[in-house]
Amino acid sequence: MKTKLLLIYTGGTIGMAKDYETQSLKPFDFENLLKHIPELSLIDSEIQFTGFEIPIDSSDMNPDHWVELAKIIQKNYEFFDGFVVLHGTDTMAYSASALSFMLSGLQKPVIFTGSQLPVGDLRTDAKENLITSIHFASLQENGKPSIKEVCIYFEYKLLRANRTTKINAENFDAFASPNYPDLGESGIRLDVRSHVLRTEDPSIPFTIHTDLNTDLGLMKIFPGMSRAFIESMFRTDEMKVMIIEAFGSGNIFSFGWFKELLRKKSAEGLLFIINTQCAGGMVEIGRYETSEIFQEIGAINGFDLTTEASIAKTIYLLGQNLNSAEFKKLYEMDLRGELTYLKEY
Numbered sequence: 001m002k003t004k005l006l007l008i009y010t011g012g013t014i015g016m017a018k019d020y021e022t023q024s025l026k027p028f029d030f031e032n033l034l035k036h037i038p039e040l041s042l043i044d045s046e047i048q049f050t051g052f053e054i055p056i057d058s059s060d061m062n063p064d065h066w067v068e069l070a071k072i073i074q075k076n077y078e079f080f081d082g083f084v085v086l087h088g089t090d091t092m093a094y095s096a097s098a099l100s101f102m103l104s105g106l107q108k109p110v111i112f113t114g115s116q117l118p119v120g121d122l123r124t125d126a127k128e129n130l131i132t133s134i135h136f137a138s139l140q141e142n143g144k145p146s147i148k149e150v151c152i153y154f155e156y157k158l159l160r161a162n163r164t165t166k167i168n169a170e171n172f173d174a175f176a177s178p179n180y181p182d183l184g185e186s187g188i189r190l191d192v193r194s195h196v197l198r199t200e201d202p203s204i205p206f207t208i209h210t211d212l213n214t215d216l217g218l219m220k221i222f223p224g225m226s227r228a229f230i231e232s233m234f235r236t237d238e239m240k241v242m243i244i245e246a247f248g249s250g251n252i253f254s255f256g257w258f259k260e261l262l263r264k265k266s267a268e269g270l271l272f273i274i275n276t277q278c279a280g281g282m283v284e285i286g287r288y289e290t291s292e293i294f295q296e297i298g299a300i301n302g303f304d305l306t307t308e309a310s311i312a313k314t315i316y317l318l319g320q321n322l323n324s325a326e327f328k329k330l331y332e333m334d335l336r337g338e339l340t341y342l343k344e345y
C-alpha cells in the first residue's frame, strides 16, 4: 500500500519569487512551487498539500505559527503516515525544535525542509531537499513509519530537529547537529541510522501542547559588556526566565555588582538558564570559580542545548504553569532527545 504524506507549505526561499521592482525575494503561492517540481507526480507515495493561507518569510515566524502548524498536524495525524513541512531556513531550527516539544507521543515523522535558492532557480537545492524529505518520511518498517520524531532534512543530511542549528547563510550545507549524530544520510541509498533514532513509548497517546509563554530573555555575554546595558536588560517585569549564553563550560565575568544583580533577580523569582556560546560541548557549572555564582543562585543547567532548542524548550515549559522547582527539574531532563547529561551530574 502506498504511504500517505501531507506536505505543509509555510513559505521561505523554497517557494519565493523575485519582485522585479525591488529585486528582493518574496514568498509566493504554493501553485508556483508545484509548477517547478513536476517530479512530485513520479513519487511512489500519495501526497496531499496544505499550508498557511499566506506564506511567510520565516523571519516572521512566531509561536502563533507554531501552534497553527501543530494544529494542522493534529487534525491530519490519523490520516497520514508522515508530514513534510516546507519552511524558510532562517528560523527553521527554532520552529522545528518548538514542534518537537509541542508534539508528544509522536509515532510518525515530521520532517522540516527548505532551500537556499528558490525552486525556480536553475541551480536550486529545493528539489533534492524536498524529494528526499518525502522519501525519508515515507520509509516504513513492518508497516509502521521508521522515523518517529521531528527532523530537519537539508543537503543530504537528516538531523534531529532540536539538535540542529543553522550554520551557514550561503552554502547549501546550511545546517549542523554539533552534539548529536546525524540521523541519516542521502547518497546512492537512503541511510537511516536506526540506533540513534528516537523511540517513543507507543502507549503514550499523540497530543499537542499549545500553551506557550514567551516571557523570557536571552543574554549573550562578551568581554567588555557594559554595566548600563546589562542592567537595562533586567528592567522589565514581564520576564520569568533569562537564558545566559556564557563562555566555555558556563563561565562568566566575576564583577561584584554583577553577582549582586544575579542574587537580587534570583531572589525575586527570576530563573536563570546557563548555556554555552560554544557550538560543541556542554555546560559544567562549578568547574571553574567563574561559574560558582550560577551554583549559588541555583541556576538551571542547559547542558549542550542549542540556542534554538533552549528557547523553544523554555517557551514550551513556561506554558505549562510549573513552579520553579518543577520547571528546573523538567528543563534539566531529556524530554525529546534534545540534551545530553554530563555523566556525573
Ligand code: ASP
Pocket (backbone or CB within 6 Å): 011, 012, 013, 014, 056, 057, 058, 059, 087, 088, 089, 090, 091, 114, 115, 116
Ligand atoms: N529568509 C528566508 C526564510 O527564512 C531564507 C530561507 O528560506 O532560506 O524564509
